[in-house]
Amino acid sequence: MAMDSAKHTLPVVITPALGEPYEVQAQVEQPWPKGATTAIVHVLPGKKITIETTLGYGIAARQDLLDAQLRALGIAKEVDDGVGMLPGRYQYTEYMK
Numbered sequence: 001m002a003m004d005s006a007k008h009t010l011p012v013v014i015t016p017a018l019g020e021p022y023e024v025q026a027q028v029e030q031p032w033p034k035g036a037t038t039a040i041v042h043v044l045p046g047k048k049i050t051i052e053t054t055l056g057y058g059i060a061a062r063q064d065l066l067d068a069q070l071r072a073l074g075i076a077k078e079v080d081d082g083v084g085m086l087p088g089r090y091q092y093t094e095y096m097k
Contacts, residue, residue, distance in 0.1 A: 003039060003053070005032045012041065012049050026051045029089065044069040058090035 003010065008028055015021040026041070026049035036053035042065050043049055050065055063085040070077055 003028075003051075005036075005053075010051060012051075014043065014047070014049070022047075024049050029053065045075065046073050052089060054090060058086060061085045062088065064088040 008030065009025045010028055011023050012026040013021050013023050024047055028051045032053045033055050036055060038054045038056045038059065040052045040054060040059055041049060042052060042062055044065060046069060048069050052062070061084070063082045064087060066085075067077065
């Protein structure tokens with residue numbers, strides 16, 4: 001897959017287990033790390049999609065994205081168990097453009 005680092009949104013087609021596929025505009029996190037090799041598609045409540053680019057490590061669901069989207073939707077967080085989740089975006093300070 002090729003992605004343009006100048007893009008801030010990209011179309012993404014979601015195919016749910018039940019129901020019809022639908023397309024949404026995904027937000028692409030900026031800036032990209034130089035030499036990014038991996039794109040992670042975070043699917044969040046309310047049909048929000050965020051694409052994160054990485055150097056291939058630090059790959060996991062992101063607690064900060066989930067918490068922000070729950071707040072935006074006014075949904076109370078009932079379980080605070082971030083096991084297996086990253087607290088935020090990995091900072092490749094020396095590689096950022």
